[in-house]
Amino acid sequence: xxxxxxxxxxxxxxxxxxxxxxxxxxxxxxxxxxxxxxxxxxxxxxxxxxxxxxxxxxxxxxxxxxxxxxxxxxxxxxxxxxxxxxxxxxxxxxxxxxxxxxxxxxxxxxxxxxxxxxxxxxxxxxxxxxxxxxxxxxxxxxxxxxxxxxxxxxxxxxxxxxxxxxxxxxxxxxxxxxxxxxxxxxxxxxxxxxxxxxxxxxxxxxxxxxxxxxxxxxxxxxxxxxxxxxxxxxxxxxxxxxxxxxxxxxxxxxxxxxxxxxxxxxxxxxxxxxxxxxxxxxxxxxxxxxxxxxxxxxxxxxxxxxxxxxxxxxxxxxxxxxxxxxxxxxxxxxxxxxxxxxxxxxxxxxxxxxxxxxxxxxxxxxxxxxxxxxxxxxxxxxxxxxxxxxxx
Numbered sequence: 252x253x254x255x256x257x258x259x260x261x262x263x264x265x266x267x268x269x270x271x272x273x274x275x276x277x278x279x280x281x282x283x284x285x286x287x288x289x290x291x292x293x294x295x296x297x298x299x300x301x302x303x304x305x306x307x308x309x310x311x312x313x314x315x316x317x318x319x320x321x322x323x324x325x326x327x328x329x330x331x332x333x334x335x336x337x338x339x340x341x342x343x344x345x346x347x348x349x350x351x352x353x354x355x356x357x358x359x360x361x362x363x364x365x366x367x368x369x370x371x372x373x374x375x376x377x378x379x380x381x382x383x384x385x386x387x388x389x390x391x392x393x394x395x396x397x398x399x400x401x402x403x404x405x406x407x408x409x410x411x412x413x414x415x416x417x418x419x420x421x422x423x424x425x426x427x428x429x430x431x432x433x434x435x436x437x438x439x440x441x442x443x444x445x446x447x448x449x450x451x452x453x454x455x456x457x458x459x460x461x462x463x464x465x466x467x468x469x470x471x472x473x474x475x476x477x478x479x480x481x482x483x484x485x486x487x488x489x490x491x492x493x494x495x496x497x498x499x500x501x502x503x504x505x506x507x508x509x510x511x512x513x514x515x516x517x518x519x520x521x522x523x524x525x526x527x528x529x530x531x532x533x534x535x536x537x538x539x540x541x542x543x544x545x546x547x548x549x550x551x552x553x554x555x556x557x558x559x560x561x562x563x564x565x566x567x568x569x570x571x572x573x574x575x576x577x578x579x580x581x582x583x584x585x586x587x588x589x590x591x592x593x594x595x596x597x598x599x600x601x602x603x604x605x606x607x608x609x610x611x612x613x614x615x616x617x618x619x620x621x622x623x624x625x626x627x628x629x630x631x632x633x634x635x636x637x638x639x640x641x642x643x
Contacts, residue, residue, distance in 0.1 A: 252591035258319035259283035272572035308335035368607035371586030375520035390507030396489035407466030431473030527561035605633035
């Protein structure tokens with residue numbers, strides 16, 4: 252599958268580094284209105300340098316476009332690519348609101364083109380292992396999910412506008428603050444929940460700006476804290492929190508009648524998965540009582556949730572290929588590769604257009620509750636996502 256990249260900014264490096272995992276994806280061209288970023292990227296990952304967008308759109312060799320532009324440009328760029336007959340895999344979100352995202356989905360259907368959006372970590376080993384555990388009934392009937400994507404109080408104290416990736420491209424602080432952490436990060440959790448529990452039914456949410464002055468001038472500060480309760484079928488409720496205020500916490504806790512599944516970082520394809528029984532019985536309860544006594548004897552502070560014996564759930568398989576880095580163990584090109592495989596096999600992509608639309612609707616409901624009176628009935632739906640073949 253011949254692909255072209257539009258947008259050679261901060262995130263493009265992540266795709267370039269993991270492209271090597273998929274020889275079936277061939278980078279044939281790239282375009283960015285920032286010439287420095289464009290030339291730096293193509294020096295590391297050679298492809299034809301396009302000096303304007305039309306050179307990508309008019310190139311018959313380009314079959315799929317990776318839209319890695321800033322979020323507020325996603326709609327216009329993706330629309331142009333679809334109109335030019337290109338399949339599109341977009342960085343998150345698909346668009347900045349449900350209405351415009353729906354227009355893109357309708358256009359893709361009309362043109363019989365594939366359209367999907369990041370994140371693709373739902374295809375990773377951690378998510379697939381949790382999913383298999385749920386399907387196998389490891390914790391019984393699921394009742395409650397606690398999901399967090401708190402990125403720490405990065406501004407103003409950490410001056411994130413000075414951050415650079417390995418290509419010396421600046422982290423887009425102004426754009427990140429204006430778009431909002433929920434638009435940037437909630438998708439990592441929402442796609443997992445979509446796989447586990449299907450389409451969401453309702454969202455009740457709250458959003459606010461807790462740190463209005465982040466150290467650089469912005470046109471309008473997006474909420475830096477959101478919290479929402481998402482209702483799914485069969486009575487499952489998920490509480491999702493996003494912020495760039497609270498200390499880093501990207502954990503996922505799934506509570507069932509017979510136990511709890513937990514992973515510490517949903518943005519880590521290698522994050523271990525743990526399971527513990529609740530309430531503890533027999534040998535587990537004995538061990539927990541002894542540990543509690545030992546901690547008291549050592550005068551260690553009591554843990555908020557106590558100490559529980561847990562076991563690690565073996566990964567369904569060990570991850571192949573390369574990741575962005577040791578500190579960022581994520582394979583960003585899983586998504587484009589999944590779409591290319593779906594096109595080749597003439598089957599629906601797991602990261603479908605309807606899934607991307609559903610995630611866009613949820614994100615808008617979470618970040619802008621005032622648009623819906625704080626509670627929104629979700630209109631969109633999608634076909635069930637299929638587990639990867641190697642999970643069986």
